[in-house]
Amino acid sequence: MKDIKCPLCGTQLKQFNDIHDTYHVRVGCQKCKWTTFLTDPEKADQAAEAVISKFPPIMRLNSGDKLLLEGAKDYFTVVSVELGKAVIHTDKGYCYIDDVVKWPWELEQKGRDE
Structure with a gap:
């Protein structure tokens, strides 16, 4: 995973596995408690960047x-x-x-x- 940081707190984002879906992952901030929707592991960085791009620069x-x-x-x-x-x-x-x-x-x- 790329070095992507949370726009709210600056913490490094992490991938999280879902209990009910062992293939798909979420990406989010452990500190702020937000995540992306479930996605393929290959698309996890893109999902996080899509969420972060909505924040003001x-x-x-x-x-x-x-x-x-x-x-x-x-x-x-x-x-x-x-x-x-x-x-x-x-x-x-x-x-x-x-x-x-x-x-x-x-x-x-x-x-x-x-």
């Missing part, structure tokens, strides 16, 4: 994530997030949602220079 950030901000040539590293104020604190200061050009999941997919 700022809720999906974790400490240590990299961001590319408007007008910046280097990455900014997330230190913390103030959800109530929609402020992202980075290793180089702070920014707002509108300042973000590429989120961590976009950097992983497309690469920095695209």
Whole structure:
């Protein structure tokens, strides 16, 4: 399983087997007690990513994530997030949602220079 974290608490997601269905699995957060619907083990990561993609981008950030901000040539590293104020604190200061050009999941997919 990929390194996918809970958008609510940042805990690593895990696969859970169902008592009544030994083939299909659920993916979810043990701490927050949410899971996906039962799915094939090969599709478990996709099911978790589909659920997480419904959360606003700022809720999906974790400490240590990299961001590319408007007008910046280097990455900014997330230190913390103030959800109530929609402020992202980075290793180089702070920014707002509108300042973000590429989120961590976009950097992983497309690469920095695209």
